[in-house]
Amino acid sequence: xxxxxxxxxxxxxxxxxxxxxxxxxxxxxxxxxxxxxxxxxxxxxxxxxxxxxxxxxxxxxxxxxxxxxxxxxxxxxxxxxxxxxxxxxxxxxxxxxxxxxxxxxxxxxxxxxxxxxxxxxxxxxxxxxxxxxxxxxxxxxxxxxxxxxxxxxxxxxxxxxxxxxxxxxxxxxxxxxxxxxxxxxxxxxxxxxxxxxxxxxxxxxxxxxxxxxxxxxxxxxxxxxxxxxxxxxxxxxxxxxxxxxxxxxxxxxxxxxxxxxxxxxxxxxxxxxxxxxxxxxxxxxxxxxxxxxxxxxxxxxxxxxxxxxxxxxxxxxxxxxxxxxxxxxxxxxxxxxxxxxxxxxxxxxxxxxxxxxxxxxx
Amino acid sequence: xxxxxxxxxxxxxxxxxxxxxxxxxxxxxxxxxxxxxxxxxxxxxxxxxxxxxxxxxxxxxxxxxxxxxxxxxxxxxxxxxxxxxxxxxxxxxxxxxxxxxxxxxxxxxxxxxxxxxxxxxxxxxxxxxxxxxxxxxxxxxxxxxxxxxxxxxxxxxxxxxxxxxxxxxxxxxxxxxxxxxxxxxxxxxxxxxxxxxxxxxxxxxxxxxxxxxxxxxxxxxxxxxxxxxxxxxxxxxxxxxxxxxxxxxxxxxxxxxxxxxxxxxxxxxxxxxxxxxxxxxxxxxxxxxxxxxxxxxxxxxxxxxxxxxxxxxxxxxxxxxxxxxxxxxxxxxxxxxxxxxxxxxxxxxxxxxxxxxxxxxxxxxxxxxxxxxxxxxxxxxxxxxxxxxxxxxxxxxxxxxxxxxxxxxxxxxxxxxxxxxxxxxxxxxxxxxxxxxxxxxxxxxxxxxxxxxxxxxxxxxxxxx
Numbered sequence: 001x002x003x004x005x006x007x008x009x010x011x012x013x014x015x016x017x018x019x020x021x022x023x024x025x026x027x028x029x030x031x032x033x034x035x036x037x038x039x040x041x042x043x044x045x046x047x048x049x050x051x052x053x054x055x056x057x058x059x060x061x062x063x064x065x066x067x068x069x070x071x072x073x074x075x076x077x078x079x080x081x082x083x084x085x086x087x088x089x090x091x092x093x094x095x096x097x098x099x100x101x102x103x104x105x106x107x108x109x110x111x112x113x114x115x116x117x118x119x120x121x122x123x124x125x126x127x128x129x130x131x132x133x134x135x136x137x138x139x140x141x142x143x144x145x146x147x148x149x150x151x152x153x154x155x156x157x158x159x160x161x162x163x164x165x166x167x168x169x170x171x172x173x174x175x176x177x178x179x180x181x182x183x184x185x186x187x188x189x190x191x192x193x194x195x196x197x198x199x200x201x202x203x204x205x206x207x208x209x210x211x212x213x214x215x216x217x218x219x220x221x222x223x224x225x226x227x228x229x230x231x232x233x234x235x236x237x238x239x240x241x242x243x244x245x246x247x248x249x250x251x252x253x254x255x256x257x258x259x260x261x262x263x264x265x266x267x268x269x270x271x272x273x274x275x276x277x278x279x280x281x282x283x284x285x286x287x288x289x290x291x292x293x294x295x296x297x298x299x300x301x302x303x304x305x306x307x308x309x310x311x312x313x314x315x316x317x318x319x320x321x322x323x324x325x326x327x328x329x330x331x332x333x334x335x336x337x338x339x340x341x342x343x344x345x346x347x348x349x350x351x352x353x354x355x356x357x358x359x360x361x362x
Numbered sequence: 363x364x365x366x367x368x369x370x371x372x373x374x375x376x377x378x379x380x381x382x383x384x385x386x387x388x389x390x391x392x393x394x395x396x397x398x399x400x401x402x403x404x405x406x407x408x409x410x411x412x413x414x415x416x417x418x419x420x421x422x423x424x425x426x427x428x429x430x431x432x433x434x435x436x437x438x439x440x441x442x443x444x445x446x447x448x449x450x451x452x453x454x455x456x457x458x459x460x461x462x463x464x465x466x467x468x469x470x471x472x473x474x475x476x477x478x479x480x481x482x483x484x485x486x487x488x489x490x491x492x493x494x495x496x497x498x499x500x501x502x503x504x505x506x507x508x509x510x511x512x513x514x515x516x517x518x519x520x521x522x523x524x525x526x527x528x529x530x531x532x533x534x535x536x537x538x539x540x541x542x543x544x545x546x547x548x549x550x551x552x553x554x555x556x557x558x559x560x561x562x563x564x565x566x567x568x569x570x571x572x573x574x575x576x577x578x579x580x581x582x583x584x585x586x587x588x589x590x591x592x593x594x595x596x597x598x599x600x601x602x603x604x605x606x607x608x609x610x611x612x613x614x615x616x617x618x619x620x621x622x623x624x625x626x627x628x629x630x631x632x633x634x635x636x637x638x639x640x641x642x643x644x645x646x647x648x649x650x651x652x653x654x655x656x657x658x659x660x661x662x663x664x665x666x667x668x669x670x671x672x673x674x675x676x677x678x679x680x681x682x683x684x685x686x687x688x689x690x691x692x693x694x695x696x697x698x699x700x701x702x703x704x705x706x707x708x709x710x711x712x713x714x715x716x717x718x719x720x721x722x723x724x725x726x727x728x729x730x731x732x733x734x735x736x737x738x739x740x741x742x743x744x745x746x747x748x749x750x751x752x753x754x755x756x757x758x759x760x761x762x763x764x765x766x767x768x769x770x771x772x773x774x775x776x777x778x779x780x781x782x783x784x785x786x787x788x789x790x791x792x793x794x795x796x797x798x799x800x801x802x803x804x805x806x807x808x809x810x811x812x813x814x815x816x817x818x819x820x821x822x823x824x825x826x827x
Contacts, residue, residue, distance in 0.1 A: 124630060132640060136601075
């Protein structure tokens with residue numbers, strides 16, 4: 001009860017106190033509030049700045065690493081390209097050297113071969129000489145032929161003249177025109193006259209008749225268009241006696257060459273000669289003088305020479321002969337090696353065992 | 363009086379005076395065949411003599427009558443009628459055209475199939491003369507189907523017929539490549555090639571001329587000619603005694619050589635160059651001309667061939683030609699050939715200059731009487747040779763006489779050689795060349811002045827002054 005009374009006694013002042021307390025708080029509330037805001041804002045600012053600084057640091061580290069990485073990559077690329085360029089320059093130089101030699105060789109051999117050209121020109125001058133000589137010979141031959149033809153024509157003309165003027169021949173009583181007594185020997189015309197056969201009257205007339213043909217005038221400017229033929233022999237001539245065989249046949253038969261048989265043609269010691277020949281050939285062509293041994297005893301006296309590469313000073317290396325790959329027995333899971341997956345082939349199992357070994361090289 | 367008109371021109375004037383043409387025409391229609399023949403013969407002789415008379419023959423409408431009766435009459439009349447046609451056709455293209463227009467070609471071709479070789483000869487001769495004038499007439503002759511028959515005529519044994527047929531083929535094929543190809547397609551080349559071996563000179567002339575007319579048009583035709591194995595037989599023709607055979611053989615070789623280097627090479631390898639050079643040495647005058655041109659063509663193709671010509675001793679021969687000949691066109695050809703030989707390399711130019719031909723060329727160029735063509739060719743030849751010539755002793759004489767445009771090249775060559783060769787420099791001074799060079803007046807800045815400066819720079823100052 002006492003407390004109640006105490007409390008009741010405080011009651012009326014409570015309201016004013018309450019009011020004063022609220023008012024006092026209210027008065028400082030603004031200032032306190034502002035101060036609090038200030039403090040808080042500054043602190044937040046600190047925090048944020050610290051965070052930003054931290055972020056900055058981290059960023060710098062990251063960027064530093066990244067730039068370093070990029071730079072190194074770039075550098076590596078640069079080194080590679082520089083190396084590549086160096087290599088290419090070197091190759092180019094070497095290629096230039098090779099091409100220089102090759103071009104020189106090729107041009108000197110195929111395009112402008114000085115020695116071949118020289119030989120060719122020499123050959124041409126030699127050929128020219130030959131051609132010139134041959135042509136000269138040909139021209140000389142032609143000249144000679146022409147001369148011969150001219151001479152023959154002259155002869156024929158003179159003979160024709162002699163035949164026409166056969167009456168100028170000298171007689172016993174009276175020397176002819178060409179056989180003057182003051183000459184030492186008669187003129188050659190005299191000789192011709194003596195040999196000549198006088199013309200018969202008919203032939204002279206035929207010759208005159210031919211000269212009058214009109215048809216030959218207009219077109220042909222040369223004397224005759226047909227080939228000249230020798231005069232045919234007169235028809236009423238005496239035939240030679242008896243049916244004679246053709247001269248060529250007779251001569252062939254008379255001078256037929258001998259055709260001996262093979263038996264006659266071979267010499268008496270042909271067999272010995274042939275044997276000699278064979279022996280000589282053998283002796284000539286034989287390279288190997290060893291006796292011919294049968295196959296099985298072929299290699300019996302030879303020892304096997306191992307390769308230098310596989311034999312070391314401690315004896316022969318087993319690698320490559322006994323085994324071909326490394327095997328680590330301690331690493332094996334089970335104590336067995338790999339199993340062959342494929343079955344063996346029967347045919348190959350029988351290899352070398354079906355027939356006798358007589359013909360095989362051991 | 364037909365027999366009268368044989369050969370004497372005075373008689374013909376007389377006959378013209380009495381108006382013979384109108385008299386002859388009715389005689390052609392006479393009943394007696396001999397009179398017809400002699401009338402035709404007389405007409406032919408008249409037309410042969412003079413082209414006015416030939417025109418009168420055409421105008422007098424005699425041709426259709428002749429053509430009509432050609433088909434029917436005997437061989438003497440055919441010969442005479444073909445003679446008339448030939449005589450009319452040979453004067454001018456218009457007359458030949460008139461003959462073609464009245465349909466004479468078909469009857470002439472029918473005559474070519476006749477048995478008598480005289481008739482064939484007359485018909486072939488007429489066709490040859492008609493085809494000679496221009497390409498259309500040749501084409502007309504070919505269209506009438508004459509070519510295979512002419513090729514058959516060539517194979518006949520009579521020499522005169524072969525001659526005429528060869529000359530007709532030559533006249534046909536000379537105008538254009540197509541006509542030449544037609545002749546080749548009829549198989550003419552093989553027969554012509556065989557006939558080169560024939561000893562008759564006139565036949566060889568015609569055959570060689572026919573082959574050269576065929577070969578001149580194109581490379582293929584020339585190659586076909588070569589495949590017929592005419593080399594080295596043609597070279598023997600170069601040694602023939604007849605001038606025209608030599609000329610035609612040289613023409614044939616020239617036509618073949620001018621197409622390609624390979625054909626020239628073939629000719630060189632067969633020794634053709636030596637044969638042609640000998641032939642040039644033996645002949646005089648116009649006959650040399652195709653040989654000279656052939657050397658020029660061969661040398662023009664390549665420097666190896668030019669060297670082959672030089673080795674075959676062609677240059678002395680050409681310089682002899684140049685100095686001996688009177689005619690300008692032959693001299694021009696020789697100058698051109700020398701230019702072709704000397705223009706390739708200094709070796710070639712030296713070989714040409716050694717024969718002392720340069721002063722000769724210069725004098726020909728300077729002469730006022732030389733024709734335009736000769737002057738142009740010598741100038742070109744000089745220029746080409748000088749541009750490659752390093753043989754100074756030959757250039758010296760040119761310094762003294764040459765006109766400025768040639769002098770420029772001469773001095774240019776000196777300026778190229780002197781800076782490198784001390785012996786030549788000494789020689790140049792002692793022979794008075796330096797003095798001459800100083801005397802040359804040139805515009806400053808021109809090429810000539812530069813050359814002179816280069817030469818002056820080779821020598822120390824005192825000598826130059």
